[in-house]
Amino acid sequence: MAKYDPLRDHLKSDGRPLITLSFTTISRLVGGLPDSASDYRSWWSNQRGSSRYVQARAWRDAGYIAEPDLMSQMVLFRRG
Structure with a gap:
């Protein structure tokens, strides 16, 4: 399991x-998020195919795109 x-x-x-999920909820689901998830919007990039964005595969494979709000520490996942 990845x-x-x-x-x-x-x-x-x-x-x-x-x-909408909080960073805390996502962190609990996956066993922790890296500091860069809180610091850089680019961590939430919706790019596929790059080994740099393995996390994006999770929401893209579920049929969503991520729209993070670093200030509120929340992510809106939108079907897309």
Whole structure:
């Protein structure tokens, strides 16, 4: 199991078109987030195929794109 598979599975099982999760909730799901997730919007890039963005595979494979808000430490996952 890959580190971000629990996030993918959570999003898939929820299935709503818009899902808002806190960084804390995501961190609990995946066993911790790197500091860069809180510091850099680019960590939440929706790019596929790059080994640099393995986390994006989780939400993209579930059918979502991530729209992070670093100030509120929340991520809106939107079907897309």
